[in-house]
Amino acid sequence: MEKALVTTSNLTVGYPTKNGDHVLASGLHLTLQTGKLISLVGPNGIGKSTLLRTLCGLQKPLSGEIFINNQPIDKLLPEERAQQLALVLTEKIPMSNLTVYELIALGRQPYTNWLGQLTEADKIQIARAIELTEVADFQHRKHFEISDGQLQRVLIARALAQDTPWMVLDEPTTHLDLVHKVSVFRLLKKLATETHKCILFSTHDIDLAIQLSDEMLVMTHQQVILDQPCNHISSGVFSTLFQDENIHFDPTTGRFIIA
Amino acid sequence: MTTTQRHRNLFIGLGVFFLLALLTNLALGQVAIPLKEVLKSLFGTTAEKSTWEYIIIHFRLPKALTAIIVGMGLSTCGLLMQTLFRNPLAGPYVLGLSSGSSLGVAFVIMGATLLPAAIGSLLISPYGIVIASCLGSFAVLLLVLIVARKLRDTAGLLIVGLMFGSFTSAIVSILSYFSSAEQLQRFTFWSMGNIGNLSYGSIAILATCLFIGLLISLFSIKALDGLLLGENYAASMGIPIRRSRLLIITATCLLSGSITAFAGPIAFLGLAVPHLAKLLFQTHNHRTLFGATLLLGAGLMLCCDTVSQLPGFNFTLPINAITSLVGAPVVIWLMVRKKSLL
Known part of the structure; x- marks a missing residue:
């Protein structure tokens, strides 16, 4: 319903x-x-x-x-x-060493402890987001190495990992x-x-x-x-x-x- | 090899590097002391020559401790600033924080005579210098933050840092024109950077500042990770932006201010070390980087200090010259191959 x-x-x-x-x-x-x-x-x-x-x-x-x-x-x-509420914005992601996986994992921030450590439950959510958006093939590449189309899917995956209605x-x-x-x-x-x-x-x-x-x-x-x-x-x-x-x-x- | 294993190995490697750097630093100086004797004096047993023990305990150990504090503090400072400004070239020296501290210290050392004697002597105490130095770096950081909101590009920010440097040195030269020879000498020695003759009392103050600064940084790690995606994303992921920014700035000023007060402006270390850590660990996760920068910063600072007074030379090179010799090429290298590194 x-x-x-x-x-x-x-x-x-x-x-x-x-x-x-x-x-x-x-x-x-x-x-x-x-x-x-x-x-x-x-x-x-x-x-x-x-x-x-x-x-x-x-x-x-x-x-x-x-x-x-x-x-x-x-x-x-x-x-x-x-x-x-999870957002996907138009602004450019600042330069950094983040891999696609690390970027998506940041979506778990509202749920992680004060050091931002990922639990098993967090990892399951991240894996689900990666699966739904079909970004698994390049999850270990740096976020600046992928195409615009791929990056957009990754940003959507990050928002998905945030697990919001x-x-x-x-x-x-x-x-x-x-x-x-x-x-x-x-x-x-x-x-x-x-x-x-x-x-x-x-x-x-x-x-x-x-x-x-x-x-x-x-x-x-x-x-x-x-x-x-x-x-x-x-x-x-x-x-x-x-x-x-x-x-x-x-x-x-x-x-x-x-x- | 998985990333975690690779990181564990790297951390072990860095730990070994740090210990080696520490022991070499204690053993070498104008007189080379055998490693066995260094360890003996450190662990309380009597060394072969009592002069060696005296040198280690009263001269080299405090210097090594200062080097460790300076290396850890400035490197952490650089790490915090690079993420906060979303700028690979941010660092306490390059952005003029050290110049701000210099200005604060210059006012205290050379301007104190212009004030009533009671306030003057209060200001010139170690605490007075620390406070003036922290305030100086805080003022510059605030100005840089305001300017950074208006212009976002790297080059602009660097030029602003450079301008603050020129601005403060202009004020310092005006102050030195009116000050006595003795005051001027004191300030000049301070500005060359010196981690040598600090008493254990001063080291305790410095260590306290370092401890508080690192503690605040530790609590900012999650926010720093979030800030990697920019402030809007960080806010959307539940990071309280204003509070986090304030915490990061406080830690930066405390670290760079206190260190500059005691050790003088140390160039480039804060900029270069975080980059070396990022390069080694190939990550931007601040939990990993925090530990890596601490070890690497302390180790490198010890190495620089060792180089500045090798045995066989009858003189000590200014530490600032050594760190610049190491750090400046790193900056140039970064500018040239920026894309692949960041």
């Missing part, structure tokens, strides 16, 4: 400026369920990252509240939050070619169904997201709507996504067409 995992109540997202608050989205009442792959789409500069950061508790909302398992997210201790990824498919984009999408889809996690990710690959997500969070200048992809298509929200008369959305094929 899928249940509601993350809920927001009257959430207003934006950032304070000198001339008052800059509101990007307001009055959000969202419910994210377990076992669902949810994509966040919208044009550049609309505030996807801000929304994502706010939902994760990295940034304060202008007003309203976010609950995870009915607990307000900003009241959780860092370690408690780390056991609820909720996983948030910021544009996990940028810089990847079509084959690797599809493989990341399918991996996320598989993880959502098999591990019953709620997986939320932002992306610019809208046509792929339409085909593979369970739900889509569409962000336009006027509104933020969460619904199934087919309902989004019939409501015609995709045609209003880009304010450019040369780009049209074709509801029959589910693709954007350039005039």
Whole structure:
């Protein structure tokens, strides 16, 4: 049974400026369920990252509240939050000697003792993450020696090892070619169904997201709507996504067409 | 061979290296003393010549202890800073922490006369110098941290460290212009780095600072591991970033400040040792690196000290020159083959 995992109540997202608050989205009442792959789409500069950061508790909302398992997210201790939410970010990993295995093992930090030693239970979780993401072949290589596509899978494996009900990824498919984009999408889809996690990710690959997500969070200048992809298509929200008369959305094929 | 086995062997090797370095250091000096006699004097039995025993107990042992403390402390300092700044070239000397300490000490040694006599004599005590030195390095580290937030690249940070170095030496030269010959001499000797004539009392203060600094570092190991992925990832894995950063900075300043106060600014050791440890152990796990840096740092410092006063020479080379001779090529080598090393 899928249940509601993350809920927001009257959430207003934006950032304070000198001339008052800059509101990007307001009055959000969202419910994210377990076992669902949810994509966040919208044009550049609309505030996807801000929304994502706010939902994760990295940034304060202008007003309203976010609950995870009915607990307000900003009241959780860092370690408690780390056991609820795992992140995959766009930022580059600083240079270091870490192997792929060591990098994935860092995901166990919320559970390890004060010295960060791994127990047998930790090692089982790490092995499971490696198996699910199929990164075993290069687990002993240094993290800077593998390709971008492989690194993305490794970062997802690290988030999996963190063993959280909720996983948030910021544009996990940028810089990847079509084959690797599809493989990341399918991996996320598989993880959502098999591990019953709620997986939320932002992306610019809208046509792929339409085909593979369970739900889509569409962000336009006027509104933020969460619904199934087919309902989004019939409501015609995709045609209003880009304010450019040369780009049209074709509801029959589910693709954007350039005039 | 698995990694754990390899690491165990390496640790045994490092332990042996450290012991050998210690014994050689005790045995060699302006007078070479046979190893057997060194061991005899250390373990309480009377040595063949009472002068040898006197040299070992009152001169070489305190010097060796200081070398061990300096080596361990500065190397740990470098390890902490390299991870905190996500920068392979960070180290107490390169980033100007030692310059900050110098400035603090210069103010105390040469500026104390400008103050009322009572405060002046209080300042010039060993404790006064330690506090001034720690404050100096703390001030510089804070400034570097602020600058590091604005510019993230290696070169920028290094240039800033260099600028702090020039800045402090400018202030020091202004201070020396107004100070007496005696004060100036004292400061110059201090700035050449000297681990020789420390009393057991000073060593006790130094050891206490080292102990506290290492203890704080030990409690920061998990946070340091998390920080390898950058601050945002570390935070997402439950590391309390602000508290950890504060702890790491405190440990760094305590270690580099106290050591610089007593032994003078020692160049490059803090930068080179963590890299050698990473190179040897091929890991970035801070539990392993912490132990490796301690042993390697202490051993290398002992070696540098041994080289600085080999038998047959009637003089002692400044320790700073030796560590620079070893350390500077390491930095150049790092810059050239940066990618493969980090």
